[in-house]
Amino acid sequence: FAWLPLGLRVLRKVENIVREEMVNLGAQEVLLPALHPKEAWEKTGRWKSFDVLYRLKSQSGKEFALGATHEEVITPVVKAFVQSYRDLPVKLFQIQTKFRDELRPKSGLLRGREFGMKDLYSFHRTSDELQAFLPEVTRAYLEIFERCGVSARVATASGGAFSKDHSFEFQVTTPAGEDRILLCSSCDFAENAEIAVVKLGGKCPRCGKKIREEKGIEVGNTFNLGTTFTDIFDLEYETEEGRREKAVMGCFGLGTTRLVGTIVEANYDERGIMWPKTVAPFDVHLVALVPRGGLAGKGAPRPAAQGTRPVSAQGTAGTTGRGRHEEVHAAADALYGELRRAGADVLWDDRESVSAGEKFADADLLGVPLRLVVSEKTLKADSIEWKERGSAEAKLVSRDEIIKAVEGFLRA
RNA sequence: CGGGGCGUGGCGCAGCGGUAGCGCGCACGGUUCGGGACCGUGAGGCCGCAGGUUCAAAUCCUGUCGCCCCGACCA
Numbered sequence: 267f268a269w270l271p272l273g274l275r276v277l278r279k280v281e282n283i284v285r286e287e288m289v290n291l292g293a294q295e296v297l298l299p300a301l302h303p304k305e306a307w308e309k310t311g312r313w314k315s316f317d318v319l320y321r322l323k324s325q326s327g328k329e330f331a332l333g334a335t336h337e338e339v340i341t342p343v344v345k346a347f348v349q350s351y352r353d354l355p356v357k358l359f360q361i362q363t364k365f366r367d368e369l370r371p372k373s374g375l376l377r378g379r380e381f382g383m384k385d386l387y388s389f390h391r392t393s394d395e396l397q398a399f400l401p402e403v404t405r406a407y408l409e410i411f412e413r414c415g416v417s418a419r420v421a422t423a424s425g426g427a428f429s430k431d432h433s434f435e436f437q438v439t440t441p442a443g444e445d446r447i448l449l450c451s452s453c454d455f456a457e458n459a460e461i462a463v464v465k466l467g468g469k470c471p472r473c474g475k476k477i478r479e480e481k482g483i484e485v486g487n488t489f490n491l492g493t494t495f496t497d498i499f500d501l502e503y504e505t506e507e508g509r510r511e512k513a514v515m516g517c518f519g520l521g522t523t524r525l526v527g528t529i530v531e532a533n534y535d536e537r538g539i540m541w542p543k544t545v546a547p548f549d550v551h552l553v554a555l556v557p558r559g560g561l562a563g564k565g566a567p568r569p570a571a572q573g574t575r576p577v578s579a580q581g582t583a584g585t586t587g588r589g590r591h592e593e594v595h596a597a598a599d600a601l602y603g604e605l606r607r608a609g610a611d612v613l614w615d616d617r618e619s620v621s622a623g624e625k626f627a628d629a630d631l632l633g634v635p636l637r638l639v640v641s642e643k644t645l646k647a648d649s650i651e652w653k654e655r656g657s658a659e660a661k662l663v664s665r666d667e668i669i670k671a672v673e674g675f676l677r678a
Numbered sequence: 679c680g681g682g683g684c685g686u687g688g689c690g691c692a693g694c695g696g697u698a699g700c701g702c703g704c705a706c707g708g709u710u711c712g713g714g715a716c717c718g719u720g721a722g723g724c725c726g727c728a729g730g731u732u733c734a735a736a737u738c739c740u741g742u743c744g745c746c747c748c749g750a751c752c753a
Contacts, residue, residue: 318751369679370752484752486753520753625712
């Protein structure tokens with residue numbers, strides 16, 4: 267999948283939300299290599315056992331793996347900096363492309379062989395310390411998903427090959443999901459069907475209410491890795507009492523590119539996407555209804571206005587003035603500038619030779635949260651048309667108040 | 679790897695023995711101009727590839743390559 271201009275803006279916003287919440291957790295960002303030496307993976311036995319690992323050979327015959335996950339890399343890195351209990355805990359995260367040789371990629375961004383992931387690794391003095399950290403991560407994750415406009419449930423799931431405990435998955439329920447989640451209709455109990463001890467139609471152990479099943483997309487997870495990796499890489503520290511102990515490790519994944527796909531699955535209607543304000547590629551979709559044959563003369567090549575800079579503002583605008591058409595364009599131009607100065611990201615659809623209906627349909631499809639229209643009509647009323655993507659009706663907002671109104675909308 | 683399906687203009691498809699067509703898109707001219715307008719003209723295809731059958735193959739047969747869906751596996 268190639269990330270095109272609009273989608274990339276969404277991905278970057280999602281990544282920044284994730285980044286902020288990781289920093290709030292006390293974690294620091296790093297960037298680890300994506301190309302791993304075979305030796306690290308042989309040491310943990312996963313060179314052979316990790317079936318989705320991409321293995322490759324250099325010209326000289328040296329073997330490498332493409333990073334599918336980073337325990338093999340982060341553990342030796344942290345070992346180099348930890349000697350004393352005073353050096354712990356350590357919490358490091360990165361946002362990086364992961365490679366996994368999936369047997370069958372599907373559903374676009376929801377499962378690919380190459381995908382973006384935030385992975386957080388924490389190293390603690392004791393198991394209790396890690397246990398105390400888990401709810402903090404859970405809180406941060408739920409905050410991330412909420413800020414991204416999706417609501418996730420925490421489901422218990424299998425711990426995987428390297429953990430005795432169950433892991434926790436953050437599941438967004440949608441028909442597009444591939445996991446089957448058994449959940450309680452009244453409390454927040456949820457289990458992945460792969461390990462479920464409850465039965466569909468049965469009673470929830472917590473509150474006695476009915477259990478139902480839904481499809482879910484796993485957007486994040488938490489694993490208690492114990493000392494599995496710190497044993498292998500000999501990540502020891504000296505305790506206050508002078509004993510040598512292995513650090514206890516946690517691993518927390520969150521699929522950034524998958525989250526973008528999930529946001530769409532959770533926010534669309536028959537007309538297109540409805541981006542939550544927090545991750546929308548733009549804040550405002552400005553539509554200038556300049557009738558055809560408008561400004562720069564016929565046949566002037568005009569790429570679709572998808573950048574932050576309107577094409578027509580780059581030189582030719584206004585050279586062949588056409589009365590009212592010119593006025594509309596100039597008014598939109600002025601509004602564009604004011605919105606930008608107010609801090610709004612504006613997508614200005616200043617295409618000519620495109621009908622109003624088509625522009626509106628495109629605006630709905632792209633799903634920017636707020637659509638503002640400038641036209642002859644709105645000029646006469648000395649106002650701007652205001653329509654939110656999620657609502658059916660449009661209203662007029664006076665020209666004097668529009669900037670304040672937009673600022674208020676973006677803050678809300 | 680097992681099961682199913684599909685490869686025909688840029689995209690989506692029809693055609694399934696007689697030499698290729700529709701919708702959208704694109705180009706040009708004109709009309710229209712706030713919810714995906716209309717009329718006219720036009721450009722664009724070795725029908726995935728290779729063999730074979732036939733007077734004749736997009737169409738039938740064989741092989742091959744690619745893609746999609748379901749399953750095992752998985753953030």
